[in-house]
Amino acid sequence: MAKKAAPQNLLGSELVVLNLGLDIFRQALESQKVKCVQVDLTQAPKLDKRLADALDRLL
Amino acid sequence: MSVVSVVKRNLFRDSIQLMRLSEDVKKLDGVDEAVVSMGTDTNRRLLKDLGLLGTESKTAGDGDLIIAVRVLEGFDVEGVMTRVEQLVMTPPTPSGGTRTRVFHSVRSALEAITGTNLAVVSLPGKLAFEPTMELLRSGVNVHLFSDHVPVDQELELKRYASSKGLLVMGPGAGTALVNGVGLGFANSVRRGDVGIVASAGTGIQEVSIMLDRIGLGVSAALGVGGTDVSERVGGLMMKDCLRLLENDRKTRMIMIVAKTPKAKVIREVLERVEKGTSKPVVACFLGLDPPKTRDGRVIYAKTLHSAVHAAARISGGESEKQFDSGISTGFEQLSKAAGRLREGIGGTRRFARGLYSGGTLAHETLLIFRELIGEAYSNTPLSDEFGLADPNVSRGNSVVDLGDESFTAGRAHPMIDPTLRKLRIAQEASDPSVAILLLDVVLGYGSSPDPGGALAGVIEENVLGSGKKGRGPVAMVHVCGTESDPQSLTVQSKKLSSSGALLFSSNALLSAEAALVVGGSSASARLKQKWGELFG
Numbered sequence: 001m002a003k004k005a006a007p008q009n010l011l012g013s014e015l016v017v018l019n020l021g022l023d024i025f026r027q028a029l030e031s032q033k034v035k036c037v038q039v040d041l042t043q044a045p046k047l048d049k050r051l052a053d054a055l056d057r058l059l
Numbered sequence: 060m061s062v063v064s065v066v067k068r069n070l071f072r073d074s075i076q077l078m079r080l081s082e083d084v085k086k087l088d089g090v091d092e093a094v095v096s097m098g099t100d101t102n103r104r105l106l107k108d109l110g111l112l113g114t115e116s117k118t119a120g121d122g123d124l125i126i127a128v129r130v131l132e133g134f135d136v137e138g139v140m141t142r143v144e145q146l147v148m149t150p151p152t153p154s155g156g157t158r159t160r161v162f163h164s165v166r167s168a169l170e171a172i173t174g175t176n177l178a179v180v181s182l183p184g185k186l187a188f189e190p191t192m193e194l195l196r197s198g199v200n201v202h203l204f205s206d207h208v209p210v211d212q213e214l215e216l217k218r219y220a221s222s223k224g225l226l227v228m229g230p231g232a233g234t235a236l237v238n239g240v241g242l243g244f245a246n247s248v249r250r251g252d253v254g255i256v257a258s259a260g261t262g263i264q265e266v267s268i269m270l271d272r273i274g275l276g277v278s279a280a281l282g283v284g285g286t287d288v289s290e291r292v293g294g295l296m297m298k299d300c301l302r303l304l305e306n307d308r309k310t311r312m313i314m315i316v317a318k319t320p321k322a323k324v325i326r327e328v329l330e331r332v333e334k335g336t337s338k339p340v341v342a343c344f345l346g347l348d349p350p351k352t353r354d355g356r357v358i359y360a361k362t363l364h365s366a367v368h369a370a371a372r373i374s375g376g377e378s379e380k381q382f383d384s385g386i387s388t389g390f391e392q393l394s395k396a397a398g399r400l401r402e403g404i405g406g407t408r409r410f411a412r413g414l415y416s417g418g419t420l421a422h423e424t425l426l427i428f429r430e431l432i433g434e435a436y437s438n439t440p441l442s443d444e445f446g447l448a449d450p451n452v453s454r455g456n457s458v459v460d461l462g463d464e465s466f467t468a469g470r471a472h473p474m475i476d477p478t479l480r481k482l483r484i485a486q487e488a489s490d491p492s493v494a495i496l497l498l499d500v501v502l503g504y505g506s507s508p509d510p511g512g513a514l515a516g517v518i519e520e521n522v523l524g525s526g527k528k529g530r531g532p533v534a535m536v537h538v539c540g541t542e543s544d545p546q547s548l549t550v551q552s553k554k555l556s557s558s559g560a561l562l563f564s565s566n567a568l569l570s571a572e573a574a575l576v577v578g579g580s581s582a583s584a585r586l587k588q589k590w591g592e593l594f595g
């Protein structure tokens with residue numbers, strides 16, 4: 001097992017959040033003025049991963 | 060009226076999308092009642108209760124989507140169903156803002172959004188491991204809301220995270236507060252100097268709202284998920300979170316809340332506290348007798364109420380006064396009120412029925428009942444012999460956790476969707492042996508926009524004192540919330556109070572009062588004896 005690192009100082013940092021899953025949690029974060037984006041892995045289940053990345057870059 | 064049901068095979072929508080679709084379909088012209096849901100056992104039962112279970116619905120499986128509609132007389136059934144299907148089959152889009160950008164892979168989102176330091180993951184449990192590990196490998200902390208993540212995967216995720224100094228809050232972590240931001244189901248509470256680490260989601264909510272009410276605030280509340288304190292996981296993340304709170308200069312006092320932790324794990328956690336923590340610690344291990352205090356720095360509390368009381372005593376001054384005036388009540392006061400309620404209820408009504416949305420609150424009630432009136436039946440019982448054979452049917456004194464997986468498969472959590480609880484309130488109230496209904500109403504981010512309003516109607520129709528049906532049971536409610544929650548404690552309390560419900564400032568007080576009403580003089584004698592343990 002890798003050597004244990006000290007916990008990062010998440011508590012002192014401004015939060016920048018990815019939300020994977022229920023959209024209500026993104027809405028809740030945005031209502032608290034937190035920078036948050038939605039990652040939707042269910043909309044294109046059969047899409048090739050490289051293609052999904054490429055599409056995201058284009059959109 | 061005609062009931063029409065359509066099954067769409069292998070079509071998935073998440074529970075929130077389904078709840079909103081049901082609401083939208085109900086608003087269409089010609090629709091009397093409608094449910095759009097996945098074909099799980101719970102949902103088929105709901106359809107049956109609402110008279111919407113068509114022949115085809117009976118054949119639907121967990122992965123199939125059911126559209127069940129009752130069409131009003133005089134409307135063209137085919138035309139109504141065409142509009143319904145158009146609505147349901149439209150691909151869902153994120154709501155709540157035109158600026159929202161949606162990504163379709165973790166990698167592309169991380170490339171586009173610099174400085175990402177946290178992810179909230181609420182994917183179905185069986186799909187959560189891979190993206191969570193990808194996030195951790197990219198140096199991102201994770202709040203893993205998802206349930207049903209296999210424990211092997213949990214262990215792998217937590218070991219990796221721990222080795223890199225990252226947090227995995229979960230799986231099954233309903234609540235966290237980081238830098239004043241609520242994650243998952245969390246209340247809007249003032250920031251302060253109490254750091255919380257918990258394996259109990261509504262446990263965090265209950266203590267944080269009480270801390271808020273007495274003028275103390277929360278520096279951070281880190282939920283680690285219920286299985287973190289299992290022997291297999293060994294409190295891995297709880298120990299890391301304790302270290303984080305010890306090193307956090309904004310945290311002056313630490314509170315540990317755990318639901319049915321394993322004794323071996325707690326011994327290790329306490330060793331960590333003794334060796335590595337210089338701050339005062341309040342520990343509430345619900346369902347586990349506290350070990351003997353070794354160095355006097357750890358104060359043990361038997362209930363969430365008494366944990367906050369202990370925090371108030373440590374802080375002293377104004378917060379202790381506010382606890383006494385705003386939350387606490389005396390034994391005599393509680394006992395007298397119970398006597399008056401017993402007289403009002405009278406007759407054959409002798410049982411208490413808890414219908415909870417918060418699992419930790421249901422658990423706390425079971426523990427208090429065991430102390431005062433004996434163990435109650437439950438779908439999440441303290442001991443196997445008190446398990447309900449059918450979680451949909453109560454017996455004797457019962458406490459049901461409606462947020463348990465037996466009710467939430469393919470449905471939104473009851474903190475979001477009140478449908479099942481409303482039906483269950485009416486069901487319990489119609490039982491002539493029921494004296495008390497115990498209900499929690501949990502406010503905060505992620506919860507229903509009007510949870511009190513959603514229950515007020517069914518309470519008003521069914522409870523003693525306000526009911527159109529006359530003598531029903533008494534509804535006792537604890538509103539777990541704050542003034543600054545999106546739903547507002549005052550607004551929600553007024554709605555519930557107007558419906559005839561009696562309100563309590565903590566779930567522990569509510570549970571004790573219910574026990575006094577159904578348990579009479581013997582419960583009263585026990586409570587008097589145990590008052591210090593439960594509320595001191």
